[in-house]
Amino acid sequence: MNKSLFLLPALLLGLASAGSAPAPAPLSATAALRDPAGQVLGTAKFEQMGAGVHVTVEVRGLAAGQHGMHIHEYGRCTPGVDPAINKVVDFGGAGGHFDPGMSHNHDAPTTDNKHGHGGDLPMLTVGADGVGKASFMTDKASLTGENGILNRSLVIHAKPDDFKSDPAGLSGARERCGVIMRDGLTVRDYPLPGAQDFPEGVAYDAKKGVLYTGSAQNGTIYAINAQTGAVTKFQEGGALGRMVALGMKVDAQGRLWVAGGAQGTVSVLSPDGMTLNVLQTPKSPRPYVNDLVAAPDGNVYVTDSSRPVLFRVDKNMNLTAWLDLSKTPIKYQPGVNLNGIVATPDGKYLLAIQLNTGELWRIDLKTKAVKKVMGGLENGDGLLLDGQNLYVARNKNQVVAKVSLSADYASGKLVKEEPLAGLRFPATLAMVGGDLVVTQAQLDRMGGTPETPFKLTRFKKF
Template sequence: MSHATRRRMAVIAAAVACTAAAACGSTDDTAQPAPAAQSVRIATAYELPGDRAYPEGIAADPRSGDVYVGSYSTGAVYRATPGTKRAEVFLPESADGRKTANGLKVDQAGRLWVTDSTAGVTVYDTATRAALARFDVPGAGARFVNDLAITPDGTAYLTDSVRGVVYRVTTGQLAEAAAHGGKAELTTQFDLNAVLAPHAADGFTLNGIVADASGRYLLVVDMGAGELFRISLAPNAADAVRKVELRGGNLVHGDGLDLRDNTLWVVQNTDNALARWTVTDDGAGATLDKRVTDEALGLPTTSAHSGDQNLVVSSQFDKGGPMGPGTPKPFTIVAVEGI
């Protein structure tokens, strides 16, 4: 592994392993209560090729049933098609200069968005695999472009875990970039630093992000403090960012989010946990319904629904990856039933 790769993977280790209150703003890292456990089944859904995949992000295309998975360690993107058990390489390592593949989403037009934590986001045509446009974080300094959500009108919102901001890319900006060389800069739409819990200057905060189906608001998790924020998308909203009232637990180590109607699934990475919450109609509150902790989740980083399957990314970052020595098992995406 090259020195540059080791440095990039050390960054993700800090992101998923921040547990100390002083470093990450968390005040309670103890086990949280959860409703009585019910039967949960975890089984392999897809195998990933290679012995250094260390997957991080996942996206499902509802039109085709295809599932895309990104490799944090190499930047490759894999695709699994319906009826198969093994994913194949869709975009090779370092495609279009990307160093990582973190958050992934497929938009309503069938375009695949792939974040590179070190730079920004690239948008691909899934039919041709061609890069349509790339949006980079402006200026120098630390950044960690982590996850993204796409609203019903096609606007993309992306979290930066180091800068504590949410970027925005509109459909108009995408069309403009695609028509003029394919390169543009990300613009900050929401700065959450004023409401985030105290944390180290280089600590990781914002991580997973989702949009509600009506396009009224976004939900974004602060992985260090275990808090959830609601961001209003109404024009000129007076109280655009507000903390969501959490009942029955917290979201410490919260990573990827998956929202369906009023049900929110949250992956809590170093806890090897997947939690299901019920969100109020206005997005102002959430109640923990069920939380499963199981080593079989393999240090999960995010989840996505493909049809009725709840697919979870088993990163194995702690098995010879950015979080510790060892030898990983074959890399997989697992399906979780019963939560």
């Protein structure tokens, strides 16, 4: 028999393998486990597997026996106050247990996140040689999404965990701590100085090399040097009655446009921070002016998340109700409706995301015809259009999504979702050269305890 017949299947397999793209590496992270003196005495590895995470831990220098082990809220292995005893303790800066389900209850590692902390893990068993090893799966945590643990901390305690006593199962002192850092990804953070910043909007002035971001809490607007990271106050919150700053855009004249949320206003600021105009939308019980875009036709289009109307500001600063959305396929529902908005560079269309339904819509600027592009983008907040790629900040999902759009923007396909190095309720996006910048708005923490410093994060396009 011809030996080439035996070789043919292998040859075909090799050709098929050579022509196919390599599978992407699984999402993974590492925590270097340190003692209170800062010495690295162990490592924890995290690898995304489906909806859960495979965790492997190896640590040395601990007393023999069982030790409580938990994921804590903050990515800080520093001293801090333990609220349970109101004293500064080693690794107190890591905060309490990670609790994405807001259960406020310490429980077993098998308890779902609605009834127990998402950070409740199996115990670590340490041998007589002081070495502890563990390997397990958990579906309570993830490296992406609402249960994301990137840039949080793994803490190992001195005593066993009883899996019932709040807040930490009587597991004693914090003896090892490591920040869970994404593998193979570099980002740059722009920290903000305020304790109540909640940075919702972001815009970039390429001529000045400056990023603008504004507070959803008090309206303060900052200017950030995109190269150095230096932060200055561009305009104080409350200027001419503008109490908040949501969506932001810089127009061709260098003016900064700011959506005013529940005030129902659109503010226009000069390049040096003076208020030029405050435009008021029609009075109504529930206004929520959320985002805006300066389109190629010279007009600015404005979304309202509560009222089914798309506003337009013309070149003469006249604000009008341009499109009654109740007469289109877009159906407003309880919650946040139309939010992020962008204009296509050909000047033909607007694209807008409906946060509560996850639907992306195309609006024809000439005919006002509305077409659904796609669904499945729930919690879609800010948008950024780069050619045929649309980036979506999905706030509660804690990812930036990439959507590939058809040539006519009439359809789209979700390509990838990125948690970056750990996102905290991302809201809006801006482009700086070949990079993107996303706000970590933490709007889910308004009225609670946010992670500080607040920050914007810059990353390479994906």
